[in-house]
Amino acid sequence: SASQDLDLEILETVMGQLDASRIRENLRELSREPHLSSTPRDEALVQLLLQRWQDEESGLDLAKTFKYEVLLSLPSEEQPNSVTVVGPTGDILFSCRQSEENLTGEQAGPDVVPPYAAYAPPGTPQGLLVYANQGSEDDFEELQTQGISLEGTIALTRYGGVGRGDKAVNAAKHGVAGVLVYTDPGDINDGQSLPNQTFPYSWGLPPSGVERGSYFQYFGDPLTPYLPANPSSFRLDPANATGFPPIPTQPIGFEDAKVLLCNLQGNSAPATWQGALGCEYRLGPGFRSDGDFPADSQVNVSVYNRLELRNASNVVGIIRGAVEPDRYVFYGNHRDSWVHGAVDPSSGTAVLLEVTRALGTLLKKGTWRPRRSVIFGSWGAEEFGLIGSTEFTEELFSKLQERTVAYINVDISVFANVSFRGQGTPPVQSVIFTAAKQISAPGHSNLSIYDNWIRYYNRSSPVYGVIPRMGTLAAGSDYAPFIHFLGISSMDLAYTYDRSKTSARIYPTYHTAFDTFGYVENFVDPGFSSHQAVARMVGNVLLRLSDSLFLPLNITDYSETLHSFLQAAQEDFGDLLQQNGISLEPLVTAVDKFQGAAADLDEQISELQKGTPDPLQVRMINDQLMLLERSFLNPQAFPEERYYSHVLWAPLTSSITTFPGLAIAYSTAMNTDPGSAAWAEVQRQLSIVVAAVEAAAATLRPVADL
Amino acid sequence: SASQDLDLEILETVMGQLDASRIRENLRELSREPHLSSTPRDEALVQLLLQRWQDEESGLDLAKTFKYEVLLSLPSEEQPNSVTVVGPTGDILFSCRQSEENLTGEQAGPDVVPPYAAYAPPGTPQGLLVYANQGSEDDFEELQTQGISLEGTIALTRYGGVGRGDKAVNAAKHGVAGVLVYTDPGDINDGQSLPNQTFPYSWGLPPSGVERGSYFQYFGDPLTPYLPANPSSFRLDPANATGFPPIPTQPIGFEDAKVLLCNLQGNSAPATWQGALGCEYRLGPGFRSDGDFPADSQVNVSVYNRLELRNASNVVGIIRGAVEPDRYVFYGNHRDSWVHGAVDPSSGTAVLLEVTRALGTLLKKGTWRPRRSVIFGSWGAEEFGLIGSTEFTEELFSKLQERTVAYINVDISVFANVSFRGQGTPPVQSVIFTAAKQISAPGHSNLSIYDNWIRYYNRSSPVYGVIPRMGTLAAGSDYAPFIHFLGISSMDLAYTYDRSKTSARIYPTYHTAFDTFGYVENFVDPGFSSHQAVARMVGNVLLRLSDSLFLPLNITDYSETLHSFLQAAQEDFGDLLQQNGISLEPLVTAVDKFQGAAADLDEQISELQKGTPDPLQVRMINDQLMLLERSFLNPQAFPEERYYSHVLWAPLTSSITTFPGLAIAYSTAMNTDPGSAAWAEVQRQLSIVVAAVEAAAATLRPVADL
Ligand SMILES: [Ca+2]
Ligand SMILES: [Ca+2]
């Protein structure tokens, strides 16, 4: 019936049925073999997904594949990439490993893709080695300041600080010819680096482990921006495509990095550049004469990566809504991995399969059908740049934008088994909190996920007092096209670390051949209770979104965000803006209007909830809640940033937590003269924000007000 | 109640109350004084609109103004623009009129703005005169071909063929220094040019009449593209704004044009360039020695136009919907005129006021409240480039795009009193036909508007046989931002000429000081019965859109359009596309999918109409109908074309009635080599069309299909 609402009994049933041992079995199967995008094993998992979602007793209403032809970058099978030290006479004095050490029997075999930097161009640069810290623009400027000539050098950088591709982009600007990237044990293993201190003896990264990854600067298929990559689609000539690293780049393990870095000559690197390889890091260029190599030895980086058009598949399934089938709750994760990908992404896919099994079973029994449609996505080619999900949103742009209530992403479901971690836009905070209060924390039968979470991650909210700290959404997984391109309220859910116990950038075997089932079972989540906790969180949030009569999207939580952004802008930018004749008053007015409209709508909802409201009245309000996020989109805001149109969350790097376009424009303008083009851009960005917040307030005001 | 449907009795009541004499009185008041945008009289009409729409007995629920600060272009009051013939010694031998002849006592006074070309830059070029026909690119090439050096010349052009601003853009490319534009009696008066053959003795344009107009190449406020022009908004520096004519330009009457043109020397102009001034048109450059001026006399064009920021107001009123207040039916027209503007736009505003009076009276009596909200707009600054309506759509982009069912425009309501004329996108054809069948044609008590219409304008439809011919929507009035920028199904309604009786480009006194109440009463629509007929058409269409349970938007009519576009592409482009390796097959598939989905949805609606469908089910289908037009938008399709994102209707000039982006790209590519960038752009445009048609089909398919 039109008044169908969330059924708490069904919710309890689902919570009870989500089973840790089934998740474990899912994970074992999913991570049994490497399943790099578009390989036979990836396609086999497509069939597995289809089979599960088409199961007569526990499947969905419908499941099918969406196939795209996309540009991947793969290492040559005939000519392996290599990194060598070449002596003055041309002799090869040292070669880095071309594959990880086979420690558990899983690191060898034809399906283990050798470490490489996807989309790095082929080439064989050779030159003196320099150490460039994290490869940021500041890092290269520091080297220049120290008088080091970078022209023709090979820059050794460590992961972290800036994005993968940024290291090569920055390096090339300074004349560097090739880039190496390694993972410092100080950044990933809390300093531990010995074989017996690392996997399989702990969760630490072994010395030969190498983080693979995409070095493409945008997301989506590189050849078909804004068009779905169907076989017949227009494609850019790869020579005209942008966003690829400009110079050959190759990742290596810290075992090899140590040989290179600890032999460098030159000035000592700054204190913050030092790591845990057990030697003093010097800047180069070139090796010291009393080390392992003759002083004028060079480093050769030979990259033979190839661009290839490959088929990538999404598997998409649906449970049709009983009352509002044209409203979609999305829940997705990518399927493709770099190697076995037990944590990334199979820990998420194992949860996805368990959630769909539990819901599918109730569906097929006839016990339950959601109010709204629920759509499940198993995305392809995420590791190359969120390609499968992005192409899907390009193909179905208007339909998804008009009908989607929220997008739930669970990529890595368990980084570690200590605390829940939620990221999302403000409207999803409250439904996550509600779910978290209802579920026991793994290992703490008397503590809710919420109460456990707040112990590890919290903040003081001017509205609520101390609450768990939610993170924001950048572009790290498939939520990116949903939030940044479509403007759909999105979230990413996981279990994670105790940050007081580890400073690891991410779980140590990330994107290496050591991310295996045994790793998960022994070190990440023995017993799979954190996996189960995440499954319950997802199931709970999903049911609330799909079944509640009124959408559980809390719009007043955006008021807090807007106020804090405004306050940061006033405090950090206010004086200089004023000196340049730019007033924040229109923004103050807009934020006030938003706050008033949000509070009024919230009160209207509370009033209606006391009675039995008219179905069309509920729909009208739900549309306001659903479409609020859309009102913050402006495709003209950041013309250089492919797909980014959300005025509040575009991940443009800024140290100030405020309106990103404004912050970036301000940082460019602050050292220019009054009247400069840069100050005009600040005013433009401010007007964009004002217009977006005004539009958001207009969306929330009574629909027949002018 | 949720099942509230169109009430045919109410419809008849409204039809009966729309009164010709009230429209006449409205027009008399509206056109009493010149009301150029942003002048005191324009503001007085804002108050008139507000007063009518806030009337306690016949007003709307709510009315208010939306004010913007926009860039207008106005002639200098101190330094009038002038066009003179200057003799070899610098003497002024002849001066064109600086204002129209005061024939009816209405053509003088401080509020009559002198003829000028809005947004033409100031400057005082002087040079030999050439005749350049309509000022198209082809026309200037023809002059070059004839060996005429255009550098530094003044080009005399006639209205028609290309847009106003295009004449100056094309001229400047060929080195022309200044442009004159006149209206040839052959193009406007069916050749008549004598004072006693023209107004006030007929509807013809008097010899001194000059068409004013905006020469801006885009629409919307020139300084705030994609942002509402609020006072605090970012504005481009006018020096960085684009779209203005590059060289001084001035319009003149044919009385003065005759003096210039009939004295030219040089080759005879081509036959198609000849007009009705009663002499042989020659090309120049310069005057013939046996004429009125010495042979080396030059023409001086002195333009002193100024750019000024001015306030422009929209008046917007609403009748709140009883059942679906969050669905909007829009009906609007501009308010500002060039001079008295009796026909343009007051004939439309007079109808608007009569329609709102009739509906408002029923509303205030409690007799009627529509199912959906109806919003009325009286737009400002249209004559300068659809500025008021465009700023409004920029301000409320997401809200309007999400909620608006259709936009009805009635600018000039009566061009002439012979036949109805409808323009619009395919989904609105059927509701216009339904209304037209229900209303008597003025002057034909036994003939419906439909039956009369089909006598004058018809076509043979493969689906329906012979039906009235609907026109398409370019960018001639305020529907442009609604259809091209927001993707809202739109229409423009009017009464018009018998094309077998006149070849006039438009009604003769268009944008002149002769467009007065007396002109309308004596020559356009004596008795105002055509005004009344348009009012009834609007009222009928509006009520059907606002009150019908199922939206009367016929989506299957898009199938016919897509098939005809496809067929034209196949016939005209097919061979050469194939030779360049570009296949139309994906488009054939997409169009077939669209047709199937549209037919299925149509059948589903028919089935549901037999019973009493669930309110949410009706809403779901109505959303599909409403949002279909949105699915054809692609803001990436035409990056150079401000606001144009509708892939099917973007008014990119092409002689083939097919997908406009494809046609333009094809015409550029057809003379290039295989593999050229131009052929790649053809493929890109084809992919954009395929993606749009596929997206449209996806919108129409069952909502829970994948
Ligand atoms: Ca794409
Ligand atoms: Ca604007």
Ligand SMILES: [Zn+2]
């Ligand atoms: Zn992942």
Ligand SMILES: [Zn+2]
């Ligand atoms: Zn990953």
Ligand SMILES: [Zn+2]
């Ligand atoms: Zn008009």
Ligand SMILES: [Zn+2]
């Ligand atoms: Zn006009």
